[in-house]
Amino acid sequence: MWISALNRKLLRELLRLKGQIATIALVVASGITSYIALRGNYLSLEDARAAYYDRLRFAHVFARVERAPEWTARRIEALPGVRLVQTRIAEEVTLPLEGMSRPAYGRLLSLPPSREPGTNMVSLREGRLPARGRDDEAVVLEAFAQAHALKPGHSIPVVVNGKLRELRVVGIALSPEFVYAIRPGALVDDPKRYAVLWMERSALAAAFQLDGAFNDVTLRLQPGASEAATCAAVDRILSPYGSNGAYTRKDQVSNRILTSELAQLEALSSMIPLVFLGVAAFLLNLVLGRLIRLQRHELATLKAIGYTNWEIGRHYLALVVVVMVPGGLFGILGGVSLGRMVMGAYAAVFRFPDLQFQLSGQLIASALLVNLLAALGGALLAVRAALKLPPAEAMRPPMPASYKRSLFERLGLDALLGPSGMMVLREVLRRPLRSALSAAGMAGAVALLILGRFGWDSITSYFEGTFRREQRQDLSVSFARPVAPRAVGELSRARGVRTAEGVRAVPVRIRHQHRVRDSVLIGLPNQATLRKLVEHGGKDLSVPPDGVLVTSALGRILGFRVGDRVEVELLEGERPSVTPTVVGFIDESTGLQLYAQSDFVAKLAGDLGAVSSILLKVDPPELARVEGRLRRSPHVIDVADAVGDMQRMRDMNASFIDIWTFVSITLAASVIFGVVYNNARIALSARGRDLATLRVLGFSRHEISQVLLGGLFIEVFLAIPFGLLLGRAWAAQFMSSTLDQETFRWSVVVEPRTYLMSSVVALLAGAASALLVRRSLDKLDLVAVLKTRE
Numbered sequence: 001m002w003i004s005a006l007n008r009k010l011l012r013e014l015l016r017l018k019g020q021i022a023t024i025a026l027v028v029a030s031g032i033t034s035y036i037a038l039r040g041n042y043l044s045l046e047d048a049r050a051a052y053y054d055r056l057r058f059a060h061v062f063a064r065v066e067r068a069p070e071w072t073a074r075r076i077e078a079l080p081g082v083r084l085v086q087t088r089i090a091e092e093v094t095l096p097l098e099g100m101s102r103p104a105y106g107r108l109l110s111l112p113p114s115r116e117p118g119t120n121m122v123s124l125r126e127g128r129l130p131a132r133g134r135d136d137e138a139v140v141l142e143a144f145a146q147a148h149a150l151k152p153g154h155s156i157p158v159v160v161n162g163k164l165r166e167l168r169v170v171g172i173a174l175s176p177e178f179v180y181a182i183r184p185g186a187l188v189d190d191p192k193r194y195a196v197l198w199m200e201r202s203a204l205a206a207a208f209q210l211d212g213a214f215n216d217v218t219l220r221l222q223p224g225a226s227e228a229a230t231c232a233a234v235d236r237i238l239s240p241y242g243s244n245g246a247y248t249r250k251d252q253v254s255n256r257i258l259t260s261e262l263a264q265l266e267a268l269s270s271m272i273p274l275v276f277l278g279v280a281a282f283l284l285n286l287v288l289g290r291l292i293r294l295q296r297h298e299l300a301t302l303k304a305i306g307y308t309n310w311e312i313g314r315h316y317l318a319l320v321v322v323v324m325v326p327g328g329l330f331g332i333l334g335g336v337s338l339g340r341m342v343m344g345a346y347a348a349v350f351r352f353p354d355l356q357f358q359l360s361g362q363l364i365a366s367a368l369l370v371n372l373l374a375a376l377g378g379a380l381l382a383v384r385a386a387l388k389l390p391p392a393e394a395m396r397p398p399m400p401a402s403y404k405r406s407l408f409e410r411l412g413l414d415a416l417l418g419p420s421g422m423m424v425l426r427e428v429l430r431r432p433l434r435s436a437l438s439a440a441g442m443a444g445a446v447a448l449l450i451l452g453r454f455g456w457d458s459i460t461s462y463f464e465g466t467f468r469r470e471q472r473q474d475l476s477v478s479f480a481r482p483v484a485p486r487a488v489g490e491l492s493r494a495r496g497v498r499t500a501e502g503v504r505a506v507p508v509r510i511r512h513q514h515r516v517r518d519s520v521l522i523g524l525p526n527q528a529t530l531r532k533l534v535e536h537g538g539k540d541l542s543v544p545p546d547g548v549l550v551t552s553a554l555g556r557i558l559g560f561r562v563g564d565r566v567e568v569e570l571l572e573g574e575r576p577s578v579t580p581t582v583v584g585f586i587d588e589s590t591g592l593q594l595y596a597q598s599d600f601v602a603k604l605a606g607d608l609g610a611v612s613s614i615l616l617k618v619d620p621p622e623l624a625r626v627e628g629r630l631r632r633s634p635h636v637i638d639v640a641d642a643v644g645d646m647q648r649m650r651d652m653n654a655s656f657i658d659i660w661t662f663v664s665i666t667l668a669a670s671v672i673f674g675v676v677y678n679n680a681r682i683a684l685s686a687r688g689r690d691l692a693t694l695r696v697l698g699f700s701r702h703e704i705s706q707v708l709l710g711g712l713f714i715e716v717f718l719a720i721p722f723g724l725l726l727g728r729a730w731a732a733q734f735m736s737s738t739l740d741q742e743t744f745r746w747s748v749v750v751e752p753r754t755y756l757m758s759s760v761v762a763l764l765a766g767a768a769s770a771l772l773v774r775r776s777l778d779k780l781d782l783v784a785v786l787k788t789r790e
Helices: 005-016 018-055 072-077 142-147 201-207 227-241 253-294 296-304 309-347 361-388 391-395 414-430 432-470 486-492 552-558 598-605 620-631 642-696 701-738 752-778 782-787
Strands: 061-069 082-088 090-095 104-110 123-127 137-141 155-160 163-174 194-199 213-221 475-483 497-512 515-524 548-551 567-570 582-586 593-597 611-618 636-640
Touching: 005 018, 005 309, 018 253, 018 309, 018 361, 018 642, 061 227, 072 082, 072 213, 072 227, 090 213, 090 636, 104 155, 104 201, 137 142, 137 155, 142 163, 142 194, 163 194, 194 201, 213 227, 253 296, 253 309, 253 361, 253 432, 253 642, 253 701, 296 309, 309 361, 309 642, 414 432, 414 701, 432 642, 432 701, 432 752, 475 486, 475 620, 486 497, 486 611, 497 552, 497 598, 515 552, 515 598, 548 552, 552 582, 567 598, 593 598, 611 620, 620 636, 642 701, 642 752, 701 752
Parallel strands: 104 194, 137 163, 515 593, 548 582
Antiparallel strands: 061 213, 082 213, 090 104, 090 155, 123 163, 137 194, 155 163, 475 611, 475 636, 497 515, 497 567, 497 611, 548 593
């Protein structure tokens, strides 16, 4: 078979450069792997969400009331832009399951009485819906059913409006409303302790005395309808019935958490592949540039005998294709494997009917195209220099480098380094741009390591630092409705209780100038010891005796200043409007709240100091007994364990952090290995004669290894601190751009162990690459190298 001269030349170069081509292909494969895995998960989750929400008619607007007559639904249906209205009954319940030390909590929801498709439809996974007229049958959310191995036909105990009942499970289902099912007020989902149950509307109406009435309503809107205008209109209709204010899909808990996760995935799918694109382009430019400089005479000969610039350029660019073929193949395979691994972790948290990693031709094409363009961009810079070189000039040797004494030598410090050290320093200073770009590529890899671990450090710092200082109680007891303040005294006298403090939380709507925001007014007792106000940086603040303390984020949103009087509408009871004075700000890590002393809140609300929850400090031996007694009370809807919630959130994040740590170490090591290896191979080919001469003059193998590899380790040591700083900057940018700043404003924390881990990975990857090149140095043929023409 006929092979052209240029193709034979290409084959010889591929065999000679196989190690460098393999490492560049590894970097390309890492970039494609990260892009396909991250972007593929983002697109798969986004597509699954859109299809699921549309198919099961996930609502656009939600509202909760105390009790509203059914005929008000017709007024809501008549609002402009409203497509569908679904009223229902929704109540919180407890489930004292056998074998659990603490009862589970649940939410009872009524099914549409007509069985016609409404909003927030359920997707049956097993079984059937409750039969008409049956008040002892229920459909259970799949996550809870799996956590307790429930199947259709099993029975579960449920305390419904203070009465213990046995409900028969007839179906297991999913719902778009509970893709991420989390108990109200909890920090993280807990499938074992939070259930959602659907029952017949008539059964719940009879149990909660809501015949002909509802306490929850959801709306689907027409395309283009104004959600804000609809919410305002719904509030006007429902305000006489104790509405807490309508809210949109954006603020629905499950959707908000899913949206935040999607924003993080989208940001990562753009940030991480950029590092690999830049490094691959740099390495190809480096290798081709060196190859072209070594082949000046061959280039001149090729041009002289009639080869065109197009043919010569195509010959060198063929190396890019050779790199892209294995890099693309392994990148696609790696992206699919990693994508499925990550999707498996997401599927355990976000519940969709059929959540799978979707690999599309468009995703593969975009990954290959972007990497190919980056590789061609780096290669073209080197090839362009070869094409511009006239044959006559190419026949001459390159102009000798211009040498001069460095500042280090002029200061007389060269003696400190010795001959070998000065050779290393001169080599670095001769090519400052190449050294800087090499260090920058490795710094990007180090930054990826920081990006993979900072989330765990930040969460741990918040929970072990700020959260533990803010929330000092052992138990937090929440009531279905505010109770009289004497309940605090009664609990404080209970056996085993050391301290009891009441907290009042009132939903409010704040108006200031033209801005409106829903929030919560929290009343704390004077000299509170269990719920402290802690700012960023750890500073404690006291609750003011008059006026309100506002979170800084809420103040910026509404434009508050100290001394302003703001209009606050209390969204409970008779919904009075008051105008307290802003007396200060608190820079908290979570939420948008207002704080005041309990007596001041009672004065604003016009009551005698009712409390919404009670915080308890309990003797450790009595904790289980006190908690069990509280959970049996019909007035208590939740008994939260702050330490348990914190541990569950750490456990949930641990699986994701382990995956990202493994991925970031693998990808970062491939970048550092590729940069060091290619730089070392190029240095060896360029300085082989010099190193052989040093060996003849008496330098040992160890000493010439220092000369060859010393400059590379200078680049690694320069890359590490820059990479650590870059990683922290990326972490801050990532957190500010992807986290909902109204919900979480955690400080970016990078623990010393993360800095140490990142530095060690960089050093080990660089050392492994250097040792591989050192083997070639040990096999250096001194005679053959010295015979080589300059």
